[in-house]
Amino acid sequence: MATKRLKSKVCLVGEKAVGKTSLVRRYVMNMFDEQYITTIGTRVSKKEVHVSMPDVPRPVQVDMMIWDIMGEKGFRELLKDAYFYGANGILAVADLTRRRTLDDLDDWIDGVEQVVGKVPILIVVNKTDLSSNSQFQERDVAQFAKAYGSEFFLTSAKKGIQVEATFARLAALVVEHQLHET
């Protein structure tokens, strides 16, 4: 059976240094660089993901274009339109060791929805390997995610925990959304 192909655009949002770039690197290249990588402006990566959907007869291959943004708030305002334009899904990333990064996701998500309307959003709390320094609990995340009707994942880009699963789930949500949109 021939594979169906789909091009998708997903954006990562979240405060600076929560680990967005690290998650992408881990997912796309399967490597984690201890060294601090500062994203310059926007970086676009690509990953081909295979998704099987119960109600779609053919397997789907998604060319998932992953947009990673520099996490400064000022920058968000500046590039918001171009960056979020046409996004099919959002990965909203917070840092387990900084409570503020979770609270600030509100603003990010609002920013996205202003541009693209309702699209699938996954809440990701990264750096679970640093749980001894955690500033909030899983139930806080659950409560937060519930407010957006979203699912959430606890990841460690450093240890490679739940990274693959997170992106796979996002891909599935995006495909479902994209196919049912038309």
Next chain:
Amino acid sequence: MEGSWAGSRGKWGGMAVLVQRPSRAHRFDAIGLFALLAVSLLLAFLTPPVRGDLPTEIENRDASRTVTWTMGTAAGLAVQGVDLAGGNASLPWTAHNLSWDRPGEFAANGSLDPTLTMGAAGIALRADTANHIVDGDFVSGTPWTFEPSAHGNVSAAWDTGTATAVFRHDSPKTESSWDHLDVNAGVWAGVNGVAWTNTTKPHEGTGMLGLNFSLGPGPGAWAGVQHLAPVNWSSDRMVVWVLPSNSSLPLTFNVTAYVGATLYGTAPRALVAGWQEVSVDLTELGPVRDALISLTLRVNGQGIPSGTVYVDDLRLGNAKQFEETARVRQSVVKANATSPALGSGVVRVNWSTPTATGIVRVIGIVNVTSTSGSILRTFSAAPGSGWRPFFADVSATTALPGLYEVSVGIDVIADNTSVSSVEARIDDVSLVFPNRHNGTYLSNAVALGTASEFLGVTWAFDASGPTTLWAALRTGNDSSPGSPTWSAWQFWTAAGTYAATLPSASFLQARVDLTTTNASASPNLAAMAVATRHRSMQSGSVASGVFTIPAAELATFRNWRILEARSRTPAGTSISFAIGDGTYWKPVGSDGNITDTNSTMIRWSATLATTNGLVTPTLERVDLVYEYLGLPARVELRWPGWPSPIVVPSGGVVRFTAVALDAGSHVISKEPNRFDWNTNDSHGQVGIDGSYRAGEAGDHIVNVTFVGTTLSATVHVRVLAAGTWIDAMIGYAPYWLAVLTLGAVGYTGYRFGIRRTSSIDDVFLISKDGRLMMHNTRRMRADRDADILSGMLTAILSFLKDADPEENGELRRFEVGGKTTLLERGPHAYLVAVYSGKVPRRAGKNLRRFMTSLETNFGDAFARWSGDPEDLQDLKAFTGRFVSPFRFRPPRRMNGRAS
């Protein structure tokens, strides 16, 4: 604020003001210029020479030296309006005293309740001083009523001459001599003693009756002189002069006699030394006294072995006996009610009694009467010279309004037989209702000029008896007392000098509460003094002497770099610096940069100023750093686009420059011929002028050495096979971004590569969200990802547009890596065409037509595109026509949507 840099503007201390701008010198005439120069020279001359031990100079690692001045001593420093203490320069304290010692100063700085009054002595509670007595000073005699005593013994009259009221009594004697006692033999006989007649110094006439006696130790002993014949003493009073010898005392005197068989005696009366007139009430001898037998004048005492007493001038008469009062009075109408509290109603009268003889005593009487009651006060109007005052408080009976009668009387009491004469006077009668009420003085917010510390306060006031005075102060930092910057009140209840514990502030407010429980009495506020201090508001300055670069260092000296100060400038304070060489001053900016100074002589000045009297800037140390040319320390390479990595296509040329620097990064040489150039790019080469021509694709190095030294520098170059520009874009996104930015603003100078015949290499159709819809390429390459390229390009283009919408919003063409990229935007997507070699003249127009054609045929499909490439299948063929070497001709409109 450690080591911070204050603003450079401000005054330049006392000296530099002269050197600085005269601001109205728009026309800078010759005389002004001359004067300025003269002053400058004079100042330079007057500046004290630098002492050998100041300043110190140390060598730094970067071809510079630091010259340091510290503020430990004034040696080598010109100090003005600044204290040097504890190794710091700071602004000195200035004392400021607020002193109000006249009531007018209180009034000028605040307000008094209407119940207060200002007098010469100070501020007190205001009294109603209206006198309700008319003609109290007896100038006119009316409306007084002058009322003699009931039986006319005492008169009351108005004395026009003295303008007083005068009271008199005069009466002759009622006594007459009964026995002069000049001759006594056969008339008087001694009892329990020996009587005789003494003619030496009698009190009256030619002699007197003496009695020598001796009294035993027991009680009841007496001696006397007895009249031998019975006597008729029907008069009621006997008066006799008596003189006891000093050694006889104590003794008492009385008279005894028999009436029939009954012995009567008058009450004994103590004798004193010297002559005394003794008056005896004869009625004590019984009602019938016409035949008194054995009448005896007795002295009584005990234990007197040898006594003598003389009596003389015995008289008899009937006593004048009366007590009568004469008055002056008038009615007073009182309109308003007053308090019944003490002091609310007071009568005053001045009195004098020049004469009062032959009477018992004189008494003054003040009486205030109304229907609601009466009050009567008496005073002893004892004779004596001069006027004396008498006050009577009548508050209780005079509280209500109404009609009152005020009278002042003189009561004369007589009980004697001698001549009587009384003269008493009154004057200046007043009835006042002082009606004093508590009051408060409140000052304004008194500005002290600047924030100040409070050292002490002195209060001068009287508050005694029923009065109290509370003085209070508070401080604040704005002119609205009571606002949140104000402290609570601090109170003082006794006069004196106190250490103040008020919070430091720039405003002060005083409050004084004067109270009394007696409407006649008032406290009195005389003076207030508040001692404060603040940091001098005059700016002060410290200036160094001229420092000269040591002769040995002159040859390599380059310039001064920086003035650095170790200082503290709390909020509100500043330190501004200037430097000069002795002939001028110029301000130093807040960054301390003095690199434009290369004089070998230098001095500095610091101006300390504050706008807050509580704080001072402090200056601990000043460092001036100068640079010199040291030995070569390293070599550096530069190229166009430095410091971006070098990416060059094979055959491209990069022009390198080498610099030899000292430890302070001062350029020692840039001349290419003083450097040796090398590369490991075996197909490339570097010329002696530093231009490198890239050889084979791959990573290489270019190396340079400063001739005659081992100092060298190396740089990596990446040489790309010609035509791999897309890889370059993806791999070096930041670099690409930089180049694009430059290109967009018109910089096209940096290209390399060889021109070839024109051809379209690639055509991309990209949706507005960055997803690639279609890619047509003439040369298939496996190692690049057009999807990623599309996304990046979209992101970068929108970044450019955001950075400068005017310039970049319509960016249609840019060049990179020897390729030319043309852009064409449609409503849903945009088209990117990449050309190598010369771009055909009509290419732009061609592309636009193609875009229009695409939107016409696929606009709907674009708008609805969900990301499925199958939806756009018809595009491929359509795009192929454009990539063909021929001019693009739009086909006839294709039918329907692509899916």
